[in-house]
């Protein structure tokens with residue numbers, strides 16, 4: 001148990017601070033450094049309702065979480081704490097000492113992201129942060145630099161690994177201040193969608209890995225551990241070195257596409273503009289080349305299912321790994337059927353006596369449709385967002401696969417191997433030197449074609465094979481999005497937190 005110092009200081013400050021608007025713009029001291037001590041007095045009190053019930057909380061906003069930030073627009077965090085914890089009350093089974101800390105990032109498209117708020121989602125429903133507060137979680141919503149962040153001289157400051165370094169620094173800040181604020185920094189649960197899902201997984205996989213240390217030191221992160229308790233990841237756009245192969249393995253026979261037009265301010269919450277087209281002969285050649293490379297990668301992982309059977313692919317792309325993916329599709333379809341979804345017009349599903357017995361994988365893939373052109377992530381013309389992720393201070397974008405650099409149409413360069421490594425959770429799962437989160441929940445929609453189904457499936461299987469607690473499922477009919485099943489997410493979070 002921790003000793004709690006915050007309670008007395010709160011009593012003193014709460015009366016003082018109530019009438020004032022919070023002065024949340026942190027300022028550096030005379031040496032130019034920001035302080036790392038959580039200022040308990042610097043909040044505004046807010047009340048929102050969830051399901052008709054008011055939840056009053058303290059909003060500590062725009063807290064700079066490192067001593068030497070590169071960009072104070074992004075290296076800041078919003079911390080929201082239920083007022084009940086300052087009154088010595090509990091919410092559900094949580095108290096000020098035991099409340100888990102929900103840690104949602106707002107990253108989309110590997111772009112820079114500000115810290116999230118508690119409020120409504122785009123459908124007008126309580127967002128994950130607000131639901132978390134209503135259930136007694138402390139919320140810490142970090143911002144992070146991203147691939148387009150630049151300083152006043154036009155130098156890029158948010159290229160890989162900046163975003164993961166920032167998230168780690170925010171975790172360290174929470175540990176540094178664990179005694180000064182309600183919530184248990186040993187129960188940090190990360191959440192994110194898409195690129196944010198990838199970063200959530202990366203944060204969970206790379207705990208305390210020494211490779212990030214020089215970057216953390218450079219920005220003046222607290223000298224604390226950065227492993228976390230649990231990961232929630234929706235549609236993680238991850239394992240980027242192998243995502244091109246996985247995409248072409250899945251969509252190999254699909255020659256038409258509806259490609260997402262990447263706006264300058266890519267945001268997974270924004271309306272998506274799709275451009276239709278047909279693959280060129282050259283793109284079909286690239287698709288075939290990449291797709292053929294995937295079985296060797298899958299087979300090199302030595303993944304097994306729950307019964308210990310190897311998950312492999314033959315040269316033609318079929319095999320136990322594909323059957324394994326199909327089993328998740330079937331489970332998802334069954335769940336939809338059981339809850340009353342009409343599947344009768346989907347001719348690629350076989351249902352007998354209320355049981356989904358088979359799914360024709362190729363027809364399912366054709367139904368979902370191709371969203372990206374080959375190569376889907378490491379663009380041969382360096383035009384993809386992921387290329388920009390791997391740029392440098394002075395180079396907008398680079399390749400991050402051998403195939404990409406070898407076949408580059410623009411004489412692109414290959415990113416530093418150590419930096420490519422640092423962006424992929426697969427390099428840290430079950431590996432010495434990294435503390436992996438113990439609990440994982442991974443979701444991917446069956447109508448999502450932003451990456452291959454194989455990518456989250458491989459991630460989940462690797463985590464399971466490393467003995468971690470993994471809840472992986474495909475969400476029926478769901479396209480590329482996250483936070484669509486908050487009741488189930490919080491049931492899972494409550495479950496792991498109670499153990």
Ligand code: DHB
Pocket residue numbers: 107108109110193194195196237267268385450451
């Ligand atoms: C996101 C979506 C993508 O298709 C991609 O390649 C990278 C990121 C996103 O929504 O964050």
